[in-house]
Each structure stands twice: as C-alpha cells, then as structure tokens.
Amino acid sequence: MKRLFLRVSCLLAVCAGAGQSQTLSPHWGELTANDFVKALAQSGGTCALPFGIVEKHGPSGPLATDLIDVRYATELATKQSYTIIFPEYYFGQIFEARHQPGTIAYSTKLQLELLQETVSEMARNGCKKVIIISGHGGNTNLIQFFAQTQLDTPKDYLVYAITGGGGGNGAAPNPAAAPSKPGVDGHAGEGEISNVMASRPELAHPERAGEESGKDQKRLDLPQGVYTGIWWYASFPNHYQGDAAGANAARGKAMAEAKANQIAAAIRAIKSDTMGPRLQKEFFEAAGHPTDTKQ
Numbered sequence: 542m543k544r545l546f547l548r549v550s551c552l553l554a555v556c557a558g559a560g561q562s563q564t565l566s567p568h569w570g571e572l573t574a575n576d577f578v579k580a581l582a583q584s585g586g587t588c589a590l591p592f593g594i595v596e597k598h599g600p601s602g603p604l605a606t607d608l609i610d611v612r613y614a615t616e617l618a619t620k621q622s623y624t625i626i627f628p629e630y631y632f633g634q635i636f637e638a639r640h641q642p643g644t645i646a647y648s649t650k651l652q653l654e655l656l657q658e659t660v661s662e663m664a665r666n667g668c669k670k671v672i673i674i675s676g677h678g679g680n681t682n683l684i685q686f687f688a689q690t691q692l693d694t695p696k697d698y699l700v701y702a703i704t705g706g707g708g709g710n711g712a713a714p715n716p717a718a719a720p721s722k723p724g725v726d727g728h729a730g731e732g733e734i735s736n737v738m739a740s741r742p743e744l745a746h747p748e749r750a751g752e753e754s755g756k757d758q759k760r761l762d763l764p765q766g767v768y769t770g771i772w773w774y775a776s777f778p779n780h781y782q783g784d785a786a787g788a789n790a791a792r793g794k795a796m797a798e799a800k801a802n803q804i805a806a807a808i809r810a811i812k813s814d815t816m817g818p819r820l821q822k823e824f825f826e827a828a829g830h831p832t833d834t835k836q
C-alpha cells in the first residue's frame with residue numbers, strides 16, 4: 542500500500558513538473574516573484590544572459606540585430622532545456638562603430654562593472670550558474686576576460702560563456718543553413734540578416750543590401766600576427782561585411798535552430814556539471830594560502 546502511494550505521488554510530482562514547464566515563462570521579467578522561485582528550481586539554478594549590442598548592421602539590419610538574434614536562439618533553446626533568460630542586455634564592446642549612427646558604446650570601465658554587478662545580482666537571486674551567451678563577435682574578448690576575472694575573489698557562483706559557433710549537438714549540418722554563395726556571410730551579411738528574418742522579418746531589408754559595399758577594403762598592410770584596434774575600420778568602414786542580398790527567413794530559421802541546439806546542449810551540460818563548482822571552491826580555498834599548495 543505504501544509502495545503504491547509512493548508511486549502515485551511520484552506520478553503526480555512528474556505531472557506537476559511537466560505542467561510547470563509549460564506554464565512558466567523563461568523570461569526573467571515576465572515571471573512573478575513567486576514564480577521566479579519556482580523557475581529557479583526548474584532551471585536547476587541556471588540563468589542565461591544573452592549578450593547583444595546596439596550598432597549599425599549594414600544597410601539591411603536593425604541596430605539591435607545581434608540582440609534580437611541571440612535572444613531568439615536562446616528562447617528556442619529553453620524549450621529543450623529550461624532556463625531563465627535575463628532581460629535585454631547590450632552594454633558591451635563596440636568602440637569600432639562609434640562613427641556610425643545609433644551605436645551605443647559604453648566606457649570600458651562601465652562595461653566590466655555593469656557585467657560584474659549584473660552577474661552578482663543574478664547570483665544573489667539564486668542563479669548559481671550564469672551562462673553568458675554571446676551574440677556579438679566584438680564582445681568575445683570582453684566575455685572571456687570577464688570569465689577570467691571571476692577568479693580574483695571567492696564567488697559562490699560559476700560563470701560559463703558560450704562565445705563560439707560550433708555544432709554542439711553532433712547533428713549533421715542542415716543544408717538550409719548554408720550560405721547562398723561564398724563570401725556573403727560576415728557582419729550584417731546574409732547569415733545575420735536571415736536570422737533577423739526568422740523572428741522579426743519586418744525589421745530586415747535585404748533589398749537594400751547593395752546600397753553600400755560590404756567588401757574588405759584591405760587598407761592596412763601588416764604581417765600576420767600583428768594586431769591593431771583599427772583593423773576592422775581599415776577593412777570594413779561601412780560596418781558591413783559580406784552581402785545581405787540573399788537573406789531569407791528559411792535560412793534564418795535553420796540557423797537559429799542549429800544555434801538553439803548548441804545552446805540547449807550547453808545548458809544541459811552546465812546543469813549537470815558538478816566538477817566546475819567543486820574545483821572553483823577548491824581553488825578559492827587554496828588561493829587563500831598559496832604557500833600550503835603542494836609543490
């Protein structure tokens with residue numbers, strides 16, 4: 542009898558859990574305070590911070606292209622593996638587009654301070670695994686540097702970052718996600734504008750793609766391995782790389798699904814990661830008295 546009772550409760554618990562996953566929004570700002578607590582339990586203490594930017598996206602894309610695209614892929618991913626999505630965040634590195642209308646470029650100091658305070662506030666609210674999902678190539682170094690700075694003082698949370706592409710789920714690439722021809726992808730090119738068309742087609746203007754050049758102007762002549770911050774402006778002064786003329790919603794949908802699969806695989810792996818938190822705790826303890834570390 543007791544066994545039967547347990548089984549019934551278990552079934553009910555599963556049903557309640559399944560119901561929850563259908564009704565709880567993944568969006569932080571759409572949850573009530575009470576539902577936020579339930580959402581945290583459902584997300585296993587993970588929260589996503591899709592990191593966009595506001596910058597020119599050639600002649601075809603809206604200023605928030607990267608923010609729209611990364612939030613859409615993240616939202617799709619939460620249907621596979623639930624997590625809480627932090628509100629719109631676009632306070633990143635974009636100095637190289639300051640000469641273009643509509644760009645919002647915060648100071649270096651503020652970028653780091655705001656990211657730290659945002660992550661700290663997420664953690665204080667129970668997000669013990671913060672997943673930063675980069676939607677903008679110009680933020681890659683910032684995000685990786687920020688993740689490294691997490692080791693400066695003890696933390697009770699872990700920052701994970703998804704900054705690269707990568708298939709992630711091992712599935713064969715969908716031919717619908719392939720570019721129409723070589724050289725069309727790049728900043729504000731066919732891929733990015735197709736992605737916008739997957740979720741917000743009314744904001745994309747591929748018919749304007751030819752109004753500016755997205756070709757590499759190759760104005761710098763430096764040997765390989767020499768880096769300078771002006772390299773991007775030297776190559777792509779229109780803040781446009783590639784050609785968005787062939788952008789279409791079908792390609793955007795296929796790309797967004799592939800990205801969502803990659804993000805979902807990462808969320809699943811991060812949820813089950815016990816080694817990262819354990820090693821970080823061990824590291825902070827050892828860093829407090831390095832002379833005791835075995836040599």
Ligand SMILES: [Zn+2]
Nearest residue numbers: 606607729733
């Ligand atoms: Zn972009």
